[in-house]
Amino acid sequence: MSLFIVEAVVIGFKEALKLALVWLVFSAFLLEQNRQKLIIPFYWGVFLTFLLSLVSFFIHPDLFVKDVFARLIGYTFFVFFIGSVAALYQSSGVRLFRFRLNDTILRPVVLLLTVFYFLPDIVGSSLFIRELSLMKESYAPVYVSALTGFVVTLAAVVAVAGRFRRTLGKFFGIAQFLLFLSVVKLLGGGIKGFAELSLIPSVERGVIKFVHDVVHQTFVFLMVPDHPLLRVTVWNFIGILFSSSFALWIVLLVVLTPPVMFLYRSFTARIPEPEGVLTGAEKRKIKASIKRDRLRKAVPVAFFVCIILVSWFSGRGEQVSRFYNPKPKPVVEDKGVVIIPLTDPAMDLMDGKLHKFSLLRGEDTVVIIVIKKPDGKLAVCLDACEICPPEGYGQIEDNVVCIYCRTPIPIETLGQKGGCNPIPLKATMTDRDIRIDVSEIDRLWQDVRAGKTKEIVK
């Protein structure tokens, strides 16, 4: 019971910390740019966000809306990250844009971006807090503790750190500020309390899935799908690509390349000769100040690179804890057919969770997975694919994930043949149960077991 309270406080604390830090850096940035007035639309944006999130309490959003907000957080991260990359690129001397916006245009931009930045988090957190309070069956304590955590943290940060704004501003250009926003998003974007403080696992999964989908679709499209030799060899190769450590490195590479390049540039790029009739000493002074400024601006970038690296590696532990991998339930064959009832007192096949059943065939234990797809049909597959060793699948939210290579497979694609997908089984559905021919299981299992791969390549 008290865990709910603690969790609520943590959420309040986290959201307030994000808000306070963003306020701090933004106002420091404006102070340095001498555009303090732009803080006003920021305040309005925050106000508007809170109003909107209040609305969300009354509209009883369904699963779909919640999912949209969860995804939005990921998208905001990418938007700000890409923005910061572009700005870093620009600030290291490459001219991408040539415009300089005046305050009239910037005011609505700041307002909109503020809402865009905070809305998903605040709404998501509000919804989560409401769920918590529903579980507790008494609203007030949960709301109050979340709000207390929020207000106390906000006040503390603003009071303590406010006076460092002048110094802080020297370290932040627009690029650094955008990078800061995306890092805050990355580290604090999770909205599910303890279970998901940071976005890292989601981002990692998202990127792998994206790459996987692209590669998968490309190959499915390009190749004669059932050419056995080509198919198996290529998929074997792709299988290596999707091993868990490889994926980590790819994602890290994608995320860290731009800031590291920026750091490299800021240490090595030539300083342009100052223009005008100046003495050598004056020129050197200007150059030195440019150099000092570059080094200062490199500090936050280096800092964020370190933070991302550290939290990325430490954040990987989270994935494991949310990995749902049920113990297979033994089933037996009856006259050449395996019958799995749709419901029994202990389970419900239609609950959207992964179900596993084990069947003894000779020396082997063959595992069958069953899961309800979003369209309401049941997917029935072997707990193995054509590529990896048959270690089976677990479930993370709306994906099943290969335990061996960690490739996430969207549940809606289950039943499709090939690649990393689990091998589908033909099953007959009745009102009360699923029936699978043992001969079908044996045939497909023999392929998996014999390492079909090798035989075909021969």
Added chain:
Amino acid sequence: MEFISVKDVVKEYETAVALRGVDMDVEKGRWVSIVGPSGSGKSTLLNIIGGLDSPTKGSVFIDGVDLGSLSEDAMARFRRENIGFVFQQSHLVPYLTSVENVMLAQYFHSITDEAEAVEALNRVGLGHRLHHRPSQLSGGEQQRVCIARALINSPKILLADEPTGNLDRENTRLILELLKKLHSEEHFTIILVTHDPFVSKWAERLLTMEDGRIIKDEPLYC
């Protein structure tokens, strides 16, 4: 207010009094010589103007800045942008070459620029002695390195304490001609302390000190 303004400066040491209330003003771009017997306080006055020493009483203003209000590091920063020094002994870092000694001043000022340092040495006529260490240079050459170093950061003031004290007549004349040329090109203010009448008469104004006071202030026409 004048460019350099010294107001009622007193400097007392534990055993002696070096300055007993000195007032003086120097206009921008002037060349002022201070003469007097040894112990008359002229070097002390120069050090106080340059912020190398602090007065017991009184104040020094340079370009409107009260030196007494600056902390030690702020004084160092002020010095590196506004004041160049040439001493009697050519204080050069012994293990650095001529050009590196000049670059040391650039380093403390902002960043180093070797081409500019070489150019500065060319101007004092040491283009052929760039990569020699002080021990491989003659006294006159060492003083030229000092002048190049003192002027590398385009200071507004050059303070020279017996710059030719260790040199023979010929080298003295060369150094003074060099200073005159640079002064006419860059218009910095020179305050030069000497006891040598041959040196002092190159100035536009001559101050005579005795026993910690300025006793005579006369213009020179040359």
Added chain:
Amino acid sequence: MNKRKWFLHFLWRSLSQRKGRVAVASASVMIAAAIVVSALGISLGIRQKLGGELRSYGANVIITPKEEKYLSDEVFSFLSSDVEVEDFSGQLYARVSVNGADVEMIGLDFKKLQGWRIEGRTPAEGEILIGTNIRDALGLKLNDAVKVTVGDRDILMKVSGFVERGGPEDNAVMLDLAQSQRLTGLVGKLSAVFVRVKSRNIGETVKALRDHMPYVNVKTLRQVAFAEESFLKKIELLMALVTLVVLVASGISVSSTMSATVLERLKEIGLMKAIGGTKNSIRRFYLAEGCIIGIIGGLSGYVLGFLSAQAVSKGAFGSFISIPFYVFFISLGMGVLIAVSSSILPVTDALRYKPSSILRGE
């Protein structure tokens, strides 16, 4: 040339043009580091070595019969199931006469013995090992036949070798345990069982043994156990003291060298101030210099210390020791620490002077 490069260039100049000074300073750091490395290396090496030698020295727990005359070898099965017990072996004692002289006979398990220097070979069936005192008293030679009398039986046995351990073994004859049991008709009986318990848990394990086998006496071999636990500590304490004294002494010598180095460069410091160096920017040069001197001294000190530790070990133990790799980093870190910390003070002191008083010197 940018600022960082210039900084390094300046350091390079300052060090390479003043080789003598740098050599003296880094030599004094080196000596400090060398002594620490060799002290550390020797004490770590001794721990390793002595650990091994004490192991072969004997057991730390002994089990003897309480009321009966002999133990039965059931004790073995219990000991072999206890994880805290590293090793054990049984012995059987009996009075016999050898060539008419009355001596103690020890039946033991030669396979379990380590570190026994036998002059000859381990006795096989029908052979016997003689303590050196008995050998001298009876004038025996290798491969002599001796008459062993047990009770009223006489058996001829061959002398397989001699042993000197400076203990009761010197006054005894020894043969294989099983053989001695057959000889004396005490099959399956033991006079004592020597147990080697993991030394950190002696107390607990002894208690457990007593609880489980109330019919026997379980005692710790205090002198052995105590030596094992405290000897190393004493050595390490000694080494630590030596190291501390050396550190203090060399710290003083290093800092006096470093302050001499700084003092002779007082003019330089005054000059840097005059041309506009702030305290920090000047201090940075000298501390970086100290750092480099520390690295040079630490590296060479490690080499020197390593060699001298090996020399000492060779002299004392007749063999080389293995020094853990991290000692290298200790040496390096210590060198830097000594050199930098002993130059901080003189530099800070020198920076207090007004440039005018430094530069005045006429």
